[in-house]
Amino acid sequence: MDEKYIVSARKYRPSTFRSVVGQQSLTHTLKSAIASGRLAHAYLFCGPRGVGKTTCARIFAKTINCEHPTPEGEACNECPSCIAFNEQRSYNINEQDAASNNSVDNIRDLTEQVRIPPQTGRYRVFIIDEVHMLSQAAFNAFLKTLEEPPEYAIFILATTEKQKVIPTILSRCQIYDFARITVPDIVQQLQYVCEQENIEAEPAALNVIAQKADGAMRDALSIFDQVAASTEGHITYQSALENLNVLDYDYYFRLVDTFLTGDVNQALLIYKEIRDKGFDSQFFINGLAQHLRDLMVAATPQTRRLLEMNDEVAQRYGEQSVRLAPGFYYRALDLCNSCDLNYRNASSKQLLVELTLIKLCQLVTPQPQQAAQPSIQKIPAAAPAPAQAAPPRPAPQSPAPQAKAAPAPPRPQAPQRPVQPSPASTAQSATRSLENRPRVMMNVAKEAVAAPQTAPATPKRDTAFTVDQLQEAWREYIETHPQEKALLATMSYAQPQAVGDNPEHYVVTVASPTELKNVEEHRSGLMSFLCDALRNDRLTLDVKVSDVPMDTPKILSPREIVEEMKQHNPDFIQFIKDFDLGLA
Numbered sequence: 001m002d003e004k005y006i007v008s009a010r011k012y013r014p015s016t017f018r019s020v021v022g023q024q025s026l027t028h029t030l031k032s033a034i035a036s037g038r039l040a041h042a043y044l045f046c047g048p049r050g051v052g053k054t055t056c057a058r059i060f061a062k063t064i065n066c067e068h069p070t071p072e073g074e075a076c077n078e079c080p081s082c083i084a085f086n087e088q089r090s091y092n093i094n095e096q097d098a099a100s101n102n103s104v105d106n107i108r109d110l111t112e113q114v115r116i117p118p119q120t121g122r123y124r125v126f127i128i129d130e131v132h133m134l135s136q137a138a139f140n141a142f143l144k145t146l147e148e149p150p151e152y153a154i155f156i157l158a159t160t161e162k163q164k165v166i167p168t169i170l171s172r173c174q175i176y177d178f179a180r181i182t183v184p185d186i187v188q189q190l191q192y193v194c195e196q197e198n199i200e201a202e203p204a205a206l207n208v209i210a211q212k213a214d215g216a217m218r219d220a221l222s223i224f225d226q227v228a229a230s231t232e233g234h235i236t237y238q239s240a241l242e243n244l245n246v247l248d249y250d251y252y253f254r255l256v257d258t259f260l261t262g263d264v265n266q267a268l269l270i271y272k273e274i275r276d277k278g279f280d281s282q283f284f285i286n287g288l289a290q291h292l293r294d295l296m297v298a299a300t301p302q303t304r305r306l307l308e309m310n311d312e313v314a315q316r317y318g319e320q321s322v323r324l325a326p327g328f329y330y331r332a333l334d335l336c337n338s339c340d341l342n343y344r345n346a347s348s349k350q351l352l353v354e355l356t357l358i359k360l361c362q363l364v365t366p367q368p369q370q371a372a373q374p375s376i377q378k379i380p381a382a383a384p385a386p387a388q389a390a391p392p393r394p395a396p397q398s399p400a401p402q403a404k405a406a407p408a409p410p411r412p413q414a415p416q417r418p419v420q421p422s423p424a425s426t427a428q429s430a431t432r433s434l435e436n437r438p439r440v441m442m443n444v445a446k447e448a449v450a451a452p453q454t455a456p457a458t459p460k461r462d463t464a465f466t467v468d469q470l471q472e473a474w475r476e477y478i479e480t481h482p483q484e485k486a487l488l489a490t491m492s493y494a495q496p497q498a499v500g501d502n503p504e505h506y507v508v509t510v511a512s513p514t515e516l517k518n519v520e521e522h523r524s525g526l527m528s529f530l531c532d533a534l535r536n537d538r539l540t541l542d543v544k545v546s547d548v549p550m551d552t553p554k555i556l557s558p559r560e561i562v563e564e565m566k567q568h569n570p571d572f573i574q575f576i577k578d579f580d581l582g583l584a
Helices: 023-036 053-064 080-086 102-115 138-147 181-199 203-213 218-232 239-245 249-261 265-278 281-298 312-322 326-343 351-363 373-378 398-405 422-431 439-450 467-482 483-491 513-521 525-536 558-568 571-578
Strands: 043-047 094-097 122-131 151-158 174-177 498-501 501-511 540-545
Touching: 023 053, 053 080, 053 094, 053 122, 053 151, 053 239, 094 102, 102 122, 102 138, 102 265, 138 218, 138 498, 151 203, 174 467, 181 218, 203 218, 203 239, 203 312, 218 239, 249 265, 249 312, 265 351, 265 422, 281 312, 281 326, 281 351, 398 483, 467 483, 467 525, 483 513, 501 513, 513 525, 513 540, 525 540, 558 571
Parallel strands: 043 151, 043 174, 094 122, 122 151, 501 540
Antiparallel strands: 498 501
16 A cells, blocks of 8 residues: 655655755754753744744754754754654644634633643743734733743744734744745755655746745645646646646747837737736736846846846846846836736726737837838838938927917928938828827837837937927827826826927926926826837926916816805705705
C-alpha cells in the first residue's frame, strides 16, 4: 500500500532555523538571543500570511528546551524534549488560535495553564496565533499575565495585522516583522522540493508559481501541488500558465514591439487574442502596466535588481528595454493608470482599452527608415512648400483674428522648421484633409504623416500643428474626461488663443479666479494630453482672468437654484410648505 500523501506545505515545513526560507536576518537574531540567554517573556511575530511566523515560533519553542543544542544554535532533534516536540506530544508547548478562542473565558483558561510549571525542560511556551482577533475584554484580561508571567513562561503572539493589536499589548512585547519572501528564494525552495519528489519542472514554470504566490511560501507550495497533480510530474511553463490562468508575458513583449513600430492594427489584434482566451480587460491593462514597469527598471543596471524573476527572463526584459526612451515609460504608465481608473465608469470598456493601445502606439517616434512615406502618397497632394529663401519663422500678418475665428483658414506656414520645411508642410496639409474622418482614424493618420524624421532619442517632440488641431485636441480632452465637471464647464467656453508670432504659445482667458485655480490644478494632466495629441512638447499655455465681465453661464449652488425658482415661480413656495421640504 502506498504511503499516505502529505501536502508539500506540511511535509516540507521547516523544523530548524536553517531551513526557514527568506528570513535569515530574523532567525539569526533569535539564535543569538537563545545562545546568550537573553530571552524576553513575550514576543510578537507579525507579517504577511505564509512567511513563517508560526513555524519560527515552534522552532524557537523547541530550541530553548533542547538539552543539547548544536554549536550553530539549532535544536539537536535527538534529546527527549526534541523528540516529544517532533512527535507533537510535548506538554511544554501550548498553541491557541485566537480566531476561534477570543473570549474572556478562553484567556482565563490560558492564565490558569500558565500557573503550571514544566514537568521536563526549562520553559513553557504559549503560542497565540491571529492574536488580533481577541476581543477588547480578552486583551484586557490578558494584560496582567503578559506583563508579569512566571519566569518559566514565554508568550509568542503571531498576527497578520499588527495595527489591530492594542498599544498596551505591543508595549509588552519584542516585535519581529517578517518580510515577504522574494521570488528567487521561493524558486530555490521549489527546486529543492522537485528534487525530493522526483518532479521535472522548467525554471520559467517555477517562476510563474513564485510570482502567483505573492511572497507566501505556504501559498507557493500549495500552488505547486496543484500544478504537479495536473501535469503528472512534468511541470512546463505552458502547463503552469493554463492551470493558474496567468497571461503569458510573451503577449506583452509582442505589444511593446507594436508600440515601437506604431502598428495599431497588430496591437488591437493581440488584444483580441487575449480577450478570446477569457482574460478580463482590466486584468490585462494592469498586467501591461506591470510589464512596462519591469521594462523601466530593467533599463539600468542600478534598478535591475528590483526585478523579481529568473535571470533568463530578466535578460529578455533588458534586451527590449534598451529600445525605448525613458520618456516613453512615464507617459505609457500614465496612460495605463488612467485607463485603470476610468475602467469602472466606462460604458464601453473594450473601446477604452483599445483607445489606450492606440495612444500607446503613437508615443514612440518611428525610425527614419520606418517613416510612413506610402501613406503620404495616398493622401491628396498638398500645396508645394515655400522657397528656402523665406525666413525660418515668418510673422503671421494678422494672428489675432485667426485665433478667435474657428472657421478661419490655418495659420500661414509659421510652424515650419528650417531643417526640414518640406516634410512638415506636406504633413500639415495632409492632416487637414482628414478632418472629416472619425477622430480615432484621424489620429492614426496624423501619426503616419506628421512624424518628424528623427531618431527616437530626440529629447523634445516638435511636430508642427495648427490652431484647428489644438482646438480639436482641446475638445477631445473634454469628451474623454467627463468626470472633471468643473474644469470641463470652463473649457467648454474658454478656448486657447494664439499670442504674438510664436506658433507654440497660447493663452486661455477665464471669467473668474475660481476658474483660474481649477484650471491650474489640472494643468499637468491637460498639458500632457495636449502635447501627446499634438506630438509637440514645446507647447505653452498661459491662463489669465478676463479684465471685463464675460458672458458665460453662471454655475449655481443648490441653495441658489432654490432661490431662483422662488423668484420666478411663486407657487413653488407654497409647494415647499405643503410637502414640508425644509427648503425655506
